[in-house]
Amino acid sequence: MPHPSFAVDIFQNEYLAVGAREVNAIVTVTASGAALPAQRQGTPAADSAVVLMIDCSGSMDYPATKLRAAREATAAAIDTLRDGVAFAVVAGTHEAREVFPGGGGLAVSSPATRGQAKESLRKLTASGGTAIGTWLTLADRLFRSRPQAGLRHAILLTDGKNEHETPEELERVLAEVSGRFTADCRGVGTKWEVKELRKIATALLGTADIVAEPDGLAEDFRAMTAGALNKAVADVRLRVWTPANAVVKYVKQVAPEVVDLTGRRSEAGPRAGDYPTGSWGEESRDYHVCVEVPAAAVGSEMLAARISLVLAGPDGSPEVLSQGLVRAVWTDDLASSTRISPQVAHYTGQAELAASIQEGLEAHRAGDLDRATAKLGAAVRIAHATGNDGTFKLLQKVVDVVDPKEGTVRFRSHVSAADSMTLETRSTKTVRVKK
Template sequence: MTDQPAFTVEVHQNRFLPAGGTVVDAVLDVTAAGTGLAAAGGPPSAAQVIMIDCSGSMNSPATKMQEAKKATAAAIDALRDGVAFAIVAGRGNADMVFPSTVSLVPANRQTRGQAKNAVHRLQASGGTAIGTWLTMANHLFAPSTAEVKHAIMLTDGQNQHETAEQLAMVLRACQGRFVCDTRGVGADWSGSELRTVASALLGSADGLPDPGELVADFRAMTETAMGKSVAEATLRLWTPAGATIRFVKQVFPHVEDLTGRRADVSARIGDYPTGSWGAEHREYHVSIQVPANAVGEEMLAGRVSLVTGDQVLSQSLVLANWTDETALSTQINGRVAHYTGQAELADAIQQGLAARDAGDVETATAKLGRAVQLAEESGHSDTAKLLGKVVDVIDAPSGTVRLKQKVAGVDAELANVRSVKTIRVKGS
């Protein structure tokens, strides 16, 4: 049994609406302070599955397979004693590496050693069908009573041996059952595919062109999972009669649209999944359409709670006041403006790259130019550098760019997979 971390939910908004105004926007600043673990208790029970791409391309160059083995060993060493785990080899199908049966085993000195020996013997061959790997992970997690279920999926290529529809069906089956962090290694993976899996399974996605980065990254992902102190929390949103939720998005540390994941508690209350929490900070953008009221009227536009089980961890209010004072109603809250721009930045990059791949130079130039402009405005220097490898920037403030004639495939995929990463408001 654990004590809950100290959660706070702070609302940033301009609550003043003009006469006839109906849209209320707010950014929710959610912080879990400290681990909050009871001295006599401990962290939530956990399970981890590591899916390693063992397709033939992992030997080209051989350093990918070598470093993947080292990284998996580092992740195994980072598991707490007693955490249930398994290693899966991903090819055109999924094979158990350790244990030999489709099951999870508790981590201890003996099983860690056996697992690392089994990983060391792995050889690269065959193709890539990510859905089969995830299906195996789902089977492994299904009988487990672990509170935190975490998976790592590594691939060096694209999902060539199954259709997008097949992968989507697998993701629907896995959704809500475990969290999955996805990583691409080398230069031939697909940023869209990594984001699709991570988004569906509430994980992170990234690409590592240098295989030497895998060890530190695998260790960090596992340590983060081992540091979770709340297994599952939901953002619960109450709205008044006549109100409509326009959207609910996580906007920091990355953009994730949660609108379609609402689980109705009642007609006016909905839960949105946020996954597991350690000591960390996240921000969410909530947009609510409310019935217009008379000037001078005030209403509660929303009540936001962070909930685990039946326990409310923190709560805050979203308000609306109607005014005829233009100076009040035209102010745009800095947080809301900042994250609206970053969500637009992610969309512009993804749409621009898709248009580029489709040969639509005009749309690609316009979208990527807008992305460069937004990156400049928001101080997203890392994103600006990635975009600079895809376009020649003529004038960043105006978004004037020219598509590069020759672009390394990995540079475009890095821009894609990292498009959803956000930065906090300057000075906050």
């Protein structure tokens, strides 16, 4: 199957002052030009597999509209599947149970199997607790029953905290299944934990979001499933090579949202490391790469990093999809060395925006109103300055904005749990640099 063509663009100020060692660059990766699954209507989709994991713990019956909405959302996702896609439905409680097709495998999507799957949703009843690690383990086993499926995507819905297994147990499962499939996670209502769901989504290179009201689930599931099926290639990696005595300080995805990939590095030969980026369709993403290099004399130049997009070929050898270079040039010209790349400055601010929101809400929960106000005030200032209108509007539901330019705010006297959780969940979403 043809995959998209990839382009890498590097944005940086390569000039460093005497004694400076830190090199920052924004790497824009753009995938385009291939015949994507959505454009191959009527052709087999045997390379794709989807597992839907639905929380069926006892709390899904309070109110009863939650479980009913979950059934409707799952049916909407099933209807979105193209013929040929392998799929399954899992009911998750303190254990995981196959709802469809059963037998430890995946069904192949067709009008008949989609109808049977929707009929089986009557088996979704609410009882028991929540142990998400068991759901992920079963999903992994189901995916492995169909090794020919290169694109493997899960959708996970929960309404509560992961109370029936330890954090260490969940961590172990995430480490085990990471890299085998991607997963989009959704929390319905306001009784689940943002950090917990984000941890799962980050480990599995997917998204996390809130659906505050059950009646919003169906459209969200439909969109998630369509998005997953529009991916054309899986397991693309960002490879960073650095010269001797240089060190990668961090690698972060910064658009469309902030995801720290630094700890996900796997060694890829002498002085090179791979960072996972997951599955790609026709899209563009930005990454912030920070490298520390040895200081050099005025006039010296060096290659600070070589950035490559790589994909494992059929025989396991890496195929280089595209490449870009990060440079360092030492100068005693103050104007050159103090100029900040607009892209680097913008995304540094977007990362600070996400951190300010999360720290501000954490301080508010801890009763530290002064710190909470300062942090959310900083978030308002950054959101206003960078044109992140979506985040600015979410902030306005939590604080009264007195002066957006200065970041002067007051906490609202009554803030709903849904508004607070929506702000926290979506705090990592960024806007791109204005042209």
